[in-house]
Every structure is written in C-alpha cells, then in structure tokens.
Amino acid sequence: MTGAFLAALEKVGGVAVCCGTLQQAVACLAERVRGPLLLPPSPSLQRLDLAGQLRAAGVEVVSADFHQRAPAAGAGLTGANFAIAATGTVVLESTAEATRLATTLPEQHFVLLDPRKIVADSSAAVPLLRQLHARLPQTFLAYITGPSRTADIERVLTIGVHGPKELYVLLCEGVSDDLLES
Amino acid sequence: MSKQRSRQYKARIDQALAAPRLQETLHRFADAYLASRENAFAGHDFQALRAGIAAMKDDVRDRREEYLAQFTRNAEAAGATVTLARTAEEANAYIVSLARQRGVRLVVKSKSMASEEIHLNRALQEAGIEALETDLGEWIIQLAGQRPSHMVMPAIHMTKEEVAELFGKVTGKVEPAAIPHLVQVAREQLRQGYLNAGMGISGANIAVAETGGLALITNEGNARLVATLPKIHVALVGIEKLVPTLEDAHRVIDVLPKNATGQLITSYVSWIRGAVPCGEGRKELHIVLLDNGRGALAESPHCRDALRCIKCGACANVCPVYQTVGGHVFGHIYISAIGIILTAFFHGLENAAELVRACIGCRACVAVCPSGIDLESIILHLREVLGEEEGIGAGKALVFKRIMRNRALFHTMIRTASLLQKPVTRGERTIRHLPLFFAGLTEWRSLPAIADRPLRDQWSGIAQRVEKPRYKVAFFAGCLNDFVYPELGRDLVKVLNHLGVTVSFPREQNCCGVPALYSGDRETATVLAEQNVAALLAGNPDFVVTTCPTCTMALQRDFVDLLRDHPRWAARAEQLAAITIDVSRFIVEKLDGGSMLQGLAAPEKVTYHDSCHLKRGAGVWREPRRLLADSGFELVEMAHADRCCGFGGSYSFTSHPDIARHILNDKVVDIEKSGATCVAMDCPGCLMQIRGGLDKQEKPVRAAHTLQLLAELLPPEKS
Ligand code: SF4
Numbered sequence: 001m002t003g004a005f006l007a008a009l010e011k012v013g014g015v016a017v018c019c020g021t022l023q024q025a026v027a028c029l030a031e032r033v034r035g036p037l038l039l040p041p042s043p044s045l046q047r048l049d050l051a052g053q054l055r056a057a058g059v060e061v062v063s064a065d066f067h068q069r070a071p072a073a074g075a076g077l078t079g080a081n082f083a084i085a086a087t088g089t090v091v092l093e094s095t096a097e098a099t100r101l102a103t104t105l106p107e108q109h110f111v112l113l114d115p116r117k118i119v120a121d122s123s124a125a126v127p128l129l130r131q132l133h134a135r136l137p138q139t140f141l142a143y144i145t146g147p148s149r150t151a152d153i154e155r156v157l158t159i160g161v162h163g164p165k166e167l168y169v170l171l172c173e174g175v176s177d178d179l180l181e182s
Numbered sequence: 183m184s185k186q187r188s189r190q191y192k193a194r195i196d197q198a199l200a201a202p203r204l205q206e207t208l209h210r211f212a213d214a215y216l217a218s219r220e221n222a223f224a225g226h227d228f229q230a231l232r233a234g235i236a237a238m239k240d241d242v243r244d245r246r247e248e249y250l251a252q253f254t255r256n257a258e259a260a261g262a263t264v265t266l267a268r269t270a271e272e273a274n275a276y277i278v279s280l281a282r283q284r285g286v287r288l289v290v291k292s293k294s295m296a297s298e299e300i301h302l303n304r305a306l307q308e309a310g311i312e313a314l315e316t317d318l319g320e321w322i323i324q325l326a327g328q329r330p331s332h333m334v335m336p337a338i339h340m341t342k343e344e345v346a347e348l349f350g351k352v353t354g355k356v357e358p359a360a361i362p363h364l365v366q367v368a369r370e371q372l373r374q375g376y377l378n379a380g381m382g383i384s385g386a387n388i389a390v391a392e393t394g395g396l397a398l399i400t401n402e403g404n405a406r407l408v409a410t411l412p413k414i415h416v417a418l419v420g421i422e423k424l425v426p427t428l429e430d431a432h433r434v435i436d437v438l439p440k441n442a443t444g445q446l447i448t449s450y451v452s453w454i455r456g457a458v459p460c461g462e463g464r465k466e467l468h469i470v471l472l473d474n475g476r477g478a479l480a481e482s483p484h485c486r487d488a489l490r491c492i493k494c495g496a497c498a499n500v501c502p503v504y505q506t507v508g509g510h511v512f513g514h515i516y517i518s519a520i521g522i523i524l525t526a527f528f529h530g531l532e533n534a535a536e537l538v539r540a541c542i543g544c545r546a547c548v549a550v551c552p553s554g555i556d557l558e559s560i561i562l563h564l565r566e567v568l569g570e571e572e573g574i575g576a577g578k579a580l581v582f583k584r585i586m587r588n589r590a591l592f593h594t595m596i597r598t599a600s601l602l603q604k605p606v607t608r609g610e611r612t613i614r615h616l617p618l619f620f621a622g623l624t625e626w627r628s629l630p631a632i633a634d635r636p637l638r639d640q641w642s643g644i645a646q647r648v649e650k651p652r653y654k655v656a657f658f659a660g661c662l663n664d665f666v667y668p669e670l671g672r673d674l675v676k677v678l679n680h681l682g683v684t685v686s687f688p689r690e691q692n693c694c695g696v697p698a699l700y701s702g703d704r705e706t707a708t709v710l711a712e713q714n715v716a717a718l719l720a721g722n723p724d725f726v727v728t729t730c731p732t733c734t735m736a737l738q739r740d741f742v743d744l745l746r747d748h749p750r751w752a753a754r755a756e757q758l759a760a761i762t763i764d765v766s767r768f769i770v771e772k773l774d775g776g777s778m779l780q781g782l783a784a785p786e787k788v789t790y791h792d793s794c795h796l797k798r799g800a801g802v803w804r805e806p807r808r809l810l811a812d813s814g815f816e817l818v819e820m821a822h823a824d825r826c827c828g829f830g831g832s833y834s835f836t837s838h839p840d841i842a843r844h845i846l847n848d849k850v851v852d853i854e855k856s857g858a859t860c861v862a863m864d865c866p867g868c869l870m871q872i873r874g875g876l877d878k879q880e881k882p883v884r885a886a887h888t889l890q891l892l893a894e895l896l897p898p899e900k901s
C-alpha cells in the first residue's frame with residue numbers, strides 16, 4: 001500500500017520522504033522549512049512534542065496567534081488522519097481554523113504520516129469520513145492531493161497558484177495508528 | 183427580433199472563424215484531453231461508473247423534496263442557514279441584502295457557474311459591493327470584462343500575452359508573458375483580497391443529504407481560502423448537486439476530475455459542514471439552494487436527464503463545433519451541448535434558439551458524458567419545440583409539409599431537378615461550380631449531381647441470381663443512395679448476392695424524415711415514419727438493410743419514438759427497428775462475410791472514417807474495419823477517425839456551412855496525414871462531404887463507401 005501511495009503522490013507532484021525515525025523527520029524539516037513554521041494543534045504531534053524537538057533543531061515554530069502570523073509564515077506542519085493510496089491523497093480533518101490557515105496560506109505544507117494509516121481507495125475512506133462526521137458537530141475535512149495547481153493560462157500546468165507550492169509527506173512509523181486523529 | 187438575433191449570431195460565428203489561434207488552441211486541447219482522459223480511466227469501467235451516476239441522479243430527481251428536506255435539516259443542525267431561491271432574482275436579493283446587513287464592502291469568490299448563471303457579480307456591483315474573482319481563469323475574464331468560454335477552464339480562449347497585458351493594467355508595470363510569472367502575479371495580487379474581504383462566496387460540486395455538508399472539488403486552493411478567511415461564507419448551490427450519501431458523493435468525485443481534466447483527483451476536495459470555527463467565534467455559513475428552472479427541467483420528460491450533469495465540461499472538449507468557434511459563440515452562460523439545454527431552461531428558450539441549431543448532431547458528447555445524458559436527443563427535442571414556437575421557416579415548411587409527405591410529388595421534383603441541373607454539371611457527375619448565389623455551396627467542396635436515373639428506376643433491371651437464398655432482405659436506400667449514388671445500390675446487390683442473399687427494393691419507401699425532424703418538423707417526420715414502416719414491412723423481409731447510418735438511426739430509434747403513441751403503428755415500428763441492420767454489421771454478423779471475401783483485395787492502403795451516426799448511433803465501427811482488413815486491404819488508422827466530417831445534412835448546406843467547412847478541412851488533413859490512398863466510410867452523407875472536399879482540394883485520395891470497395895473485388899455481374 002505504501003508503494004502505491006508513494007507512486008501516486010509522486011505523479012501529482014508531491015514529495016515523499018521516508019523517515020526511519022522521528023529524529024530523521026525533524027532533521028528533514030529543519031533542513032527544508034523556509035521561514036516560520038505554523039504548527040496547529042494536533043493530538044499526535046503534541047504527544048510526540050514535535051514543537052519542542054523542532055525548536056531544539058532551530059526551527060521557528062508558531063503555535064499561537066495563527067490568524068496574525070499565517071500570512072507571513074513560510075510553512076505549515078500537520079499530521080494526517082489517514083491517506084488514500086490509489087490517488088496519493090492525504091486526508092486531514094481541518095475543522096480547527098489554525099489547521100486550515102497552516103495548510104492554505106504558506107508556500108510549504110509538511111505532513112507527518114504514519115504509513116499504517118494508508119487505506120486503499122475512496123471506498124475505504126467513506127466509513128472513516130462518516131465516523132468523523134459523527135464525532136464532530138461541524139466539520140471541515142480536506143482531501144489534499146499534491147500542491148496547489150492551475151492550468152488556466154493556455155492549459156499549462158503551473159504549481160502553487162493560491163495554496164502551497166510544495167507538499168511534503170514525511171512517512172514515519174510510530175506517529176499514530178488511529179485513523180480518526182490527525 | 184429573431185432576424186436581428188440571427189444576424190448577430192452569424193456575425194459572432196464569422197468573428198470566431200477569423201481567429202485561427204483560437205481553433206488551434208481548442209484542437210490541441212482536445213487532443214491532449216482525450217489522451218489524459220484515457221489514462222485516467224485506465225483500469226476503470228467507464229460504463230459502470232456512468233450508470234452509477236445516472237441511477238443515483240435519477241433517484242435524487244424523483245425524490246428531491248425528501249433529500250432537500252434531509253439536507254436542510256442536517257445543515258441547519260450543524261449551524262448553517264439554508265435558503266431555497268426559486269429564481270435568480272431571489273438568490274441575488276438574498277445575497278445582496280445579507281452583504282448589506284453585515285456591512286460587507288468586498289466579497290471574494292471562488293469559481294461558481296451558478297453565480298455566473300444568476301449574474302451575481304452584476305447584482306453585487308449594483309449594490310456597491312465589490313466582487314473579486316479569485317480563481318485564476320475567472321479573475322482573468324473578470325479583468326477582461328468577458329464571460330467564461332468553458333465551464334472548467336473559463337479563460338481557455340485567451341493567450342498568455344493577453345493575460346500579461348491585463349495583469350499589467352492591475353500592477354501598473356509591464357508584465358512579461360511567462361506563465362509561471364503570471365501565476366505568481368495572481369497569487370500576490372489576490373492574497374490581500376482574502377484577508378480584507380468580509381464575505382466569501384463559493385459554489386459547491388456536491389451537497390450531501392446524509393450529512394448536510396458540501397463538497398468542493400478544486401485545484402487551485404482558492405476555494406479553501408474563500409471558505410476559511412472571511413467571517414461569512416455563502417455557498418450558492420444548484421439543487422441538482424444533491425446526492426443522498428457519502429458513497430454517492432464519491433461516485434461523483436471518482437469520475438468528475440477524470441472526465442474533466444484527466445486527473446485521478448483534483449488537488450483539493452473540501453468537505454464543509456456547518457458553522458466551523460472562525461477567529462474567536464464561528465463562521466456564518468449560508469447555503470443558497472438554487473432552483474431557477476431546475477424544477478421545471480425535472481418535470482420535462484424529454485429533457486430531464488440533463489439534470490444528471492456534473493458539469494465536467496467534457497461535452498465541450500470533444501465537440502467539433504466548440505473546437506471550431508469556441509464557447510463565446512457556442513454557448514450563452516453554460517456552453518456547448520449541455521449549455522444549449524441548460525440555457526433553454528435557466529435563461530429561456532429565446533436565448534437558446536440559435537444554439538439549438540448550432541449542434542451538428544455528431545453525438546461525440548453523448549459518448550463522453552459521464553452521466554449518460556443523450557444530449558443530442560434532448561437538443562433535437564428542443565429544436566422541435568422551437569420549430570413549433572417560432573416556425574421553421576416558410577420555405578422549409580413548404581418542402582416538408584407539401585412536398586415530402588407526398589412521395590410521388592417529392593420524387594418527381596427530384597427527377598426534374600436532375601434535368602434542371604444539366605447546364606451546371608456539364609454532363610459530369612460532380613458539380614464543382616454553381617451559378618450566382620448558389621456558388622457558395624461549391625466554394626469549398628464539389629457536390630455530386632443528382633443521378634439521371636434514381637436507383638428506384640434502375641432496380642427492375644438489376645439481375646439477381648441466388649440459388650437457395652440464406653436470407654431475403656429489403657433495402658432501405660434513403661434519398662442520397664436512391665437519387666445521388668444509385669450505383670451503391672448495385673454494389674449492395676452484387677455483394678449480398680455473392681454472399682447468398684436476395685435484396686428487394688420496396689418502392690413505396692420515402693425519405694427517412696430526418697431532415698424534417700432535425701429541422702423541428704415532427705409532424706412531417708411522423709407521416710414519413712408511417713409511410714416507411716408500411717412500405718418496409720409489406721414484403722415480410724428477414725432483415726431491412728441500410729447503407730446510410732442516419733437512416734439506420736431513424737428506423738431503429740426515431741420511428742419508434744415518433745409512433746410510440748399511435749396504437750396502429752407502435753408495435754410495427756418496434757418490429758421494423760428489430761430487423762433493421764446496417765449492411766456492414768449484417769455482412770459480418772449474419773453472413774460471416776469476412777471469411778468469404780478473404781484475401782480478394784490487393785494490399786492498398788485504406789484508412790477508415792467513422793460516421794458519427796454509425797459509430798455512436800448504431801454502435802458499428804469494428805465491422806467495416808474487419809471486412810476491409812479480412813478482404814486484404816492494408817488498414818491504416820487516421821487521427822480522429824471518429825470525428826465528424828462536418829456534413830450534418832442541412833447543417834453544411836444552409837444552417838452552418840462555414841462551420842461545416844472548417845470541420846471538413848480538419849478531416850481532409852487527417853486523411854492526408856494517414857498516408858492512405860483511399861478513405862473508406864459507410865455513409866453516403868460523409869461520402870458526399872469528404873469526396874467533395876478531397877476533390878475540391880485536389881488531393882490524390884479516393885473516397886469510397888465500404889460496399890463499393892467490396893463490390894470491386896467481385897467478378898463483374900453477368901447481365
Ligand atoms: S452533460 Fe455530461 S459531459 Fe457535459 S458537462 Fe454535463 S456531465 Fe459533463
């Protein structure tokens with residue numbers, strides 16, 4: 001399943017980085033993040049104290065005042081609820097406004113994904129969506145497949161028109177195997 | 183009024199035809215589209231997916247009150263405000279007054295065809311509220327003061343140079359015409375808009391009754407910003423976007439991107455339900471459900487399938503008329519085949535009047551539509567309605583009603599015409615020049631002369647010797663075969679006799695009625711259907727064979743439809759439909775002709791042109807290829823083999839000769855590029871068009887009916 005996900009992600013212009021350990025993921029982030037990094041609340045990332053580890057690695061982490069800080073931020077980091085192999089899609093419950101700001105405004109979006117959370121296709125995703133809807137009274141769920149794109153000028157595919165120009169999926173086992181938490 | 187309307191419409195056509203760059207763009211786009219679409223659907227069963235969407239949408243249409251109530255209940259429970267707007271005016275009034283009440287000065291919009299449909303920007307502007315389009319294509323056309331020329335790619339008609347100039351006016355600098363740079367300019371310019379706006383307005387691709395949520399299927403990410411940053415989010419949603427469950431939503435998501443742009447999925451699918459957090463509080467979400475003619479469409483038995491549309495735009499992508507003139511000519515707000523129908527219901531029949539005739543009837547859209555909408559049939563129906571309302575023109579009405587219905591008179595007149603044309607044909611079989619104002623008709627293609635003796639007059643002299651016939655068939659010739667290409671009838675007899683079949687020619691057969699039907703004269707078509715059913719069944723044949731696929735469709739489909747409510751005729755029309763068969767399919771399926779003709783031909787390079795009505799109407803395309811290949815011809819495929827040749831009957835003579843001419847030119851180019859010395863086809867109409875084009879352009883390629891090529895392989899008839 002991971003193989004299929006990686007292949008599909010690559011086709012849509014996303015970048016996958018396989019990280020053996022969380023330290024590797026942190027190092028990868030420290031190397032690539034440009035500018036302040038928005039880190040919206042996420043149960044799995046909080047459990048792992050990613051904010052602390054990233055700050056220790058020299059990354060400027062923003063974890064409050066998202067509305068103010070988002071327009072000038074360089075990157076956003078989120079977990080993922082789960083991912084869909086057939087299309088290379090990351091599914092992220094984004095009801096909290098901070099999550100949406102972190103994944104729409106900056107040029108870079110990093111996703112920390114546990115490969116155990118990859119499901120086959122959209123029909124496997126439906127029951128999970130249904131559970132997420134049942135859990136939350138209001139919902140904003142996002143399927144994210146590659147970076148923002150347009151072909152509106154002469155049909156030439158161009159990346160990064162409004163949303164992130166770069167989408168990185170850092171695959172790291174041990175982040176979380178709960179498909180309903182991000 | 184309608185004269186002026188027609189003149190303006192003709193002027194728009196001329197203008198579009200004078201823009202070769204537009205045509206080039208749309209042609210290249212069509213090619214790229216077909217290739218990526220094929221990739222996207224690889225390993226998927228398109229027919230099954232489309233059947234799933236059609237069934238689901240039909241269910242929603244029939245139970246829409248129930249689903250609407252369910253959706254509304256769930257959306258409101260999640261904190262949304264839901265309102266149903268019956269008309270465009272109601273929708274605009276609601277949104278404008280909401281914006282006023284909340285003191286909104288600037289609105290950011292993501293792409294919404296529904297908002298184009300109701301002219302929302304104009305309504306906002308009139309109320310002093312600025313509306314900023316943020317979808318790149320929409321922003322471009324907003325700056326240009328135009329309307330979208332495509333549902334998915336609104337600015338497909340514009341070049342990067344034009345875009346650079348528009349953007350330069352915004353930034354006050356000279357902007358280089360490099361696409362990545364222009365995209366970056368848009369990113370920077372629009373960014374502040376999201377942050378300043380008091381209201382975001384979006385459409386939605388799906389409204390899920392089960393959850394009360396919306397799904398937005400987008401690539402750019404602007405809809406996510408529009409739905410996130412401003413305090414108020416208004417979603418304007420046509421009621422046809424309803425689906426019952428999340429599974430059903432995925433039916434659409436699994437197909438729409440593949441069929442729209444050849445993507446497996448778009449960059450973003452956003453599922454939004456209720457008043458999600460925004461700043462310190464919650465967002466105000468207003469869902470405006472728009473009827474504006476959709477309810478009426480649901481009630482129209484002939485047209486209601488159009489409500490299945492998921493707005494993928496594919497029917498435009500593959501349409502030869504769209505590729506030739508673009509969406510500003512072939513559309514009102516909604517464009518192309520589906521645009522004709524939606525315009526009639528959302529904006530009034532008057533606005534669809536010219537467009538209804540602009541369809542050439544090639545059914546390319548029907549083949550590609552993911553919702554299984556028979557767009558062509560619906561357009562034909564609208565043409566009938568319009569024919570009844572506006573009339574079909576005095577000249578045509580006279581021909582159809584007074585002349586065609588009276589077979590003897592009609593045929594006498596054609597015979598007379600064959601005499602009258604003598605001075606211009608100079609005894610040749612092809613008319614290359616016509617005098618005076620008829621000259622336009624032969625400017626770009628030669629036309630065949632009407633035969634001296636029609637097939638019906640030659641028939642008794644055609645000897646048939648078949649011992650122990652395997653079948654006795656009746657031949658429905660159609661006008662072209664009968665009066666223009668009688669030799670095809672001889673070829674037919676020769677080939678079928680060789681394969682052990684005798685052929686009769688029921689003399690009472692008349693025109694199949696398609697010219698009348700396609701012009702909107704259903705009454706004449708019905709009379710002709712009755713005459714033909716009676717004539718063809720009289721001799722109790724095993725099969726009725728045809729050489730013209732348009733006639734085939736008339737016999738198989740239209741007669742049944744026309745005579746459905748006529749108790750004396752309905753069953754007989756069905757019976758005729760059941761035994762009607764295109765001759766190449768007959769030879770392959772019933773006679774195993776391929777093996778009987780095996781290896782008779784010299785290995786000449788032949789390319790095959792698929793007639794629209796044969797491939798997409800009768801489902802025949804493998805059979806003639808097989809016959810040609812089995813007989814020993816070297817079959818080479820041309821590009822776009824199944825693209826229309828631009829004939830379309832009266833389309834190429836009277837209604838849209840200029841568009842027809844361009845479509846023919848494309849075909850001639852493809853034929854020539856194939857390297858074949860002969861192009862085969864199974865339609866006398868295509869033959870007239872393609873042979874005429876090749877002749878006029880003096881191309882050394884022969885155009886022939888497949889039957890003619892087969893007949894040439896057999897020893898001469900003994901007379
Ligand atoms: S009619 Fe069919 S092909 Fe055309 S836009 Fe609608 S769904 Fe797509």
